[in-house]
Amino acid sequence: xxxxxxDKIINSYxxxxxxxxxxxxxxxDEERYLPEETLKHxxxxxxxxxxxLYSISTFYRAFSLVPKGKHQCTVCMGTACHVRGSxxxxxxxxxxxxxxSGETTKDREFSLDTxxxxxxxALGPLVIVDGEYHGGASPNQVASxxxxxxxxxxxxx
Amino acid sequence: xxxINNYQELEQHRQQLKKETDPSLVYISVCGGSGCLAFxxxxxxxxxxxxxxxxxxxxxxLKLTGCHGFxxxxxxxxIRPQGILYAKVKPEDAAEIVSETIxxxxxxxxxxxxxxxxxxxxxxxxxxPFYKNQKRIIFGSNGFIDPTSIDDYIGIDGYSAxxxxxxxxxxxxxxxxxxxxxxxxxxxxxxxxxxxxxxxxNAPGEPKYVIINADEGDxxxxxxxxxxxxxxxxxxxxxxxxxFAIGSSQGFIYIRHEYPLALRNFRTALDQARKxxxxxxxxxxxxxxxxxxVNQGGGAFVCGESSxxxxxxxxxxxxxRAKYVHTVERGIWDKPSNLNNVExxxxxxxxxxxGADWYAKIGTEGSKGxxxxxxxxxxxxxxxxxxxMGVTLKHIVFDIGGGxxxxxxxxxxxxxxxxxxxxxxxxxxxxxDFDRLTDAGSMMGSGGMIVMDEDTCxxxxxxxxxxxxxDESCGKCTPCREGIRQMLAILNRITEGKGQEGDxxxxxxxxxxxxxxxxxxxxxxxxxxVMSTIKYFRNEYNAHIRDHKCPAGVCKALVTYSIDPQKxxxxxVCLRNCSSGAIKGAKKKPHKIDPKKCIKCGxxxxxxxxxxxxxx
Numbered sequence: 062x063x064x065x066x067x068d069k070i071i072n073s074y075x076x077x078x079x080x081x082x083x084x085x086x087x088x089x090d091e092e093r094y095l096p097e098e099t100l101k102h103x104x105x106x107x108x109x110x111x112x113x114l115y116s117i118s119t120f121y122r123a124f125s126l127v128p129k130g131k132h133q134c135t136v137c138m139g140t141a142c143h144v145r146g147s148x149x150x151x152x153x154x155x156x157x158x159x160x161x162s163g164e165t166t167k168d169r170e171f172s173l174d175t176x177x178x179x180x181x182x183a184l185g186p187l188v189i190v191d192g193e194y195h196g197g198a199s200p201n202q203v204a205s206x207x208x209x210x211x212x213x214x215x216x217x218x
Numbered sequence: 219x220x221x222i223n224n225y226q227e228l229e230q231h232r233q234q235l236k237k238e239t240d241p242s243l244v245y246i247s248v249c250g251g252s253g254c255l256a257f258x259x260x261x262x263x264x265x266x267x268x269x270x271x272x273x274x275x276x277x278x279x280l281k282l283t284g285c286h287g288f289x290x291x292x293x294x295x296x297i298r299p300q301g302i303l304y305a306k307v308k309p310e311d312a313a314e315i316v317s318e319t320i321x322x323x324x325x326x327x328x329x330x331x332x333x334x335x336x337x338x339x340x341x342x343x344x345x346x347p348f349y350k351n352q353k354r355i356i357f358g359s360n361g362f363i364d365p366t367s368i369d370d371y372i373g374i375d376g377y378s379a380x381x382x383x384x385x386x387x388x389x390x391x392x393x394x395x396x397x398x399x400x401x402x403x404x405x406x407x408x409x410x411x412x413x414x415x416x417x418x419x420n421a422p423g424e425p426k427y428v429i430i431n432a433d434e435g436d437x438x439x440x441x442x443x444x445x446x447x448x449x450x451x452x453x454x455x456x457x458x459x460x461x462f463a464i465g466s467s468q469g470f471i472y473i474r475h476e477y478p479l480a481l482r483n484f485r486t487a488l489d490q491a492r493k494x495x496x497x498x499x500x501x502x503x504x505x506x507x508x509x510x511x512v513n514q515g516g517g518a519f520v521c522g523e524s525s526x527x528x529x530x531x532x533x534x535x536x537x538x539r540a541k542y543v544h545t546v547e548r549g550i551w552d553k554p555s556n557l558n559n560v561e562x563x564x565x566x567x568x569x570x571x572x573g574a575d576w577y578a579k580i581g582t583e584g585s586k587g588x589x590x591x592x593x594x595x596x597x598x599x600x601x602x603x604x605x606x607m608g609v610t611l612k613h614i615v616f617d618i619g620g621g622x623x624x625x626x627x628x629x630x631x632x633x634x635x636x637x638x639x640x641x642x643x644x645x646x647x648x649x650x651d652f653d654r655l656t657d658a659g660s661m662m663g664s665g666g667m668i669v670m671d672e673d674t675c676x677x678x679x680x681x682x683x684x685x686x687x688x689d690e691s692c693g694k695c696t697p698c699r700e701g702i703r704q705m706l707a708i709l710n711r712i713t714e715g716k717g718q719e720g721d722x723x724x725x726x727x728x729x730x731x732x733x734x735x736x737x738x739x740x741x742x743x744x745x746x747x748v749m750s751t752i753k754y755f756r757n758e759y760n761a762h763i764r765d766h767k768c769p770a771g772v773c774k775a776l777v778t779y780s781i782d783p784q785k786x787x788x789x790x791v792c793l794r795n796c797s798s799g800a801i802k803g804a805k806k807k808p809h810k811i812d813p814k815k816c817i818k819c820g821x822x823x824x825x826x827x828x829x830x831x832x833x834x
Contacts, residue, residue, distance in 0.1 A: 071303070077338045078533045078535065079513070079532050079533040080512055080513070081533040082513070082515070082530065082533065083512075083513065083514045085481075085516070086475055086514055105426050107481045109533075113806050116535060117516070117533075117534075118527045120516075120518065120535050120536065120692075121515075121516025121517050121518050122516065122517030122518060123475050123515075123516045123517035124436060124516060132316065136269045138437070139437035139438050140438035140594070140596045140632060140635075140668045140683075141437075141594035141600075141665065141668055141684070143437075143596070143677070143679075143682050144595045144670055144674050145596070146392070146598060146669060146820075149820060152819075153797055153819060155799075155815075156798075156817065157797075169518070171351065176437075176476065176517075177435065177437050177519060177686065177690075178436070178437035178438060178439070178440070179252070179476055180252050180290075180434075180439075180440025180443045180444075180476075180477070181252050181256050181440075182253075182289070182291035182438055182440065182592060182594035182600055183253045183254050183290045183292065183453075183594070183600035183601065184253060184256055184289075185255070185594070187256075196254035196256060196257070199797075199799055199824070200819040200821050201795040201819075201822060201825075203797065204797070217310060
């Protein structure tokens with residue numbers, strides 16, 4: 062992200078320190094992580110110590126300090142999804158992608174994360190890939206959920 | 219919309235809106251709640267819009283509304299004034315809905331809701347047991363209005379409570395009305411709202427702040443999201459009334475980052491209210507000024523706790539502080555700050571409009587009004603239900619929820635999120651209100667109600683909640699940070715079949731310590747899921763520890779899968795579905811599971827139509 066773009070976000074919040082979470086959210090949405098350079102810049106603009114920004118970026122779940130994959134795969138771990146077997150779906154995803162939840166595949170294709178509840182409990186167990194909801198997910202659907210392209214997912218096994 | 223300067227202008231505008239409504243117009247309301255959208259509701263709405271435009275003779279208007287609540291059957295389409303409900307509608311059905319139902323007044327049988335219990339088809343929304351058994355005073359408007367239209371809200375008497383307050387009530391009168399109504403906080407604790415307001419009003423220090431807590435973090439609860447998405451002005455109106463009563467000129471909403479639509483709709487509502495003059499300086503010519511700032515969360519469960527939320531609004535880490543000084547006295551930037559949950563605020567305009575006496579007639583002695591629950595898990599009719607306080611669990615789970623799917627047996631219902639507990643079948647007759655749930659070892663919480671059947675392992679449920687809390691503990695106080703971790707280690711051990719005698723007693727002892735010593739309410743209530751499962755499902759703990767068995771067949775380390783060669787006909791369904799390649803066998807010959815390759819995902823057990831896969 063160019064400095065000017067970051068400035069635009071900061072200015073839209075009036076460079077208000079109390080809006081730091083919203084500013085970081087926007088950077089995270091754009092870059093899919095919080096680059097060190099950007100954090101340094103935000104720190105200067107908001108006159109917040111970098112250490113404090115670091116602590117905020119690691120405290121809140123929405124932020125990541127490492128780059129995310131091209132595709133974001135998120136498994137809902139809400140209670141409704143849990144009792145319908147979301148843990149089995151997650152472990153199958155971990156097995157197929159060969160990463161643990163919170164990590165990104167080596168080829169940077171997929172990032173696997175969990176979310177505590179997205180409030181779409183009727184669809185549980187729920188997997189969200191790049192914003193698209195896959196309801197009623199079960200371990201044997203994992204391959205087709207991941208790939209519009211089944212063969213890629215299979216090749217990874 | 220032009221600015222409304224006083225009460226007369228608001229009434230005039232409302233009358234004008236009513237006059238402009240064409241009584242012969244047919245309204246097609248498509249549910250735009252999170253569930254229905256995920257099922258493809260937006261595509262259905264687009265298809266219907268196209269069809270309406272095509273049929274020039276049709277006088278129909280499409281409304282993409284907020285959540286109707288009946289998420290299980292989404293995408294939902296309701297046709298008014300007839301009140302016809304179509305369930306699980308696909309974009310392909312749009313043409314037929316317009317030509318058949320709108321033009322020819324004929325019902326399309328296949329889209330009509332079929333009751334899972336009576337197997338009957340029910341045409342009208344109001345006749346469906348799921349809706350019929352509810353009392354939807356807060357949530358009901360969702361299906362009628364476009365959440366992005368302030369005129370729709372004004373049309374259903376929106377902002378009339380605000381006008382009433384500003385026109386002729388003193389702040390103290392507003393507080394006393396809310397007190398008489400007996401409103402208690404819907405966010406979890408059930409603290410009397412009027413008392414909170416009064417304390418904040420009387421606390422020394424200016425300015426005072428009012429806050430909407432929309433950081434709905436309890437897993438399995440999404441009523442706040444749906445109210446904000448579907449009727450944002452009702453929450454805002456409540457907040458403005460509260461601000462007037464407390465003497466605040468600045469409000470905040472703290473909203474979860476995971477709820478982008480709620481954020482968008484609320485921002486739209488704020489812009490509209492500013493233009494219309496319900497926010498800003500000299501609201502409706504009363505001399506009262508007020509505005510609201512939006513703050514987003516960053517995905518931290520603990521920020522639902524009031525002092526953590528306020529720290530987060532200041533741009534700090536969302537860590538709670540000890541509350542020997544309450545936030546109503548010293549909150550945001552050490553100023554008196556009054557925080558209420560989304561649903562609490564949404565109740566306020568209703569109390570003002572209909573009166574405290576009317577409101578106090580609904581509910582029980584100690585808990586007035588209604589409560590919206592999200593009824594989820596192993597239940598036929600998943601969705602949001604609004605019922606008067608005091609109805610029984612059985613009424614909610616069976617009459618409204620339609621019972622448990624797949625002929626399974628009810629085991630428990632979990633209420634109150636990670637701070638709540640699991641209630642067994644023997645408590646199905648419990649009347650649901652703040653105090654009775656707490657007495658039973660659970661709590662109301664924000665209103666999540668997760669139904670569990672015989673295939674749910676209660677030890678695993680306790681482990682699930684602690685695992686959740688381990689990640690979400692902010693780490694500030696030792697009892698919560700370390701205590702939860704240690705309790706989780708014991709539960710992990712038990713679910714892996716390595717439990718020891720004395721484990722349960724140790725869990726109980728540690729629970730007591732955490733309850734006494736944790737800094738905030740989230741930490742203090744964190745042992746509830748463990749305590750309540752031990753209380754009501756001790757036998758399951760014993761089965762895991764003594765017999766190394768998981769009666770529900772959930773805990774992976776304690777189950778093995780095998781195929782009964784007598785029953786297996788070799789259809790190959792399990793083999794095709796096995797993702798780890800553990801099942802072998804020739805066509806039409808009994809298959810076998812290789813225990814070395816089996817990852818115990820349980821898929822074969824679920825897909826087998828001949829019950830030949832055994833779980834033991």
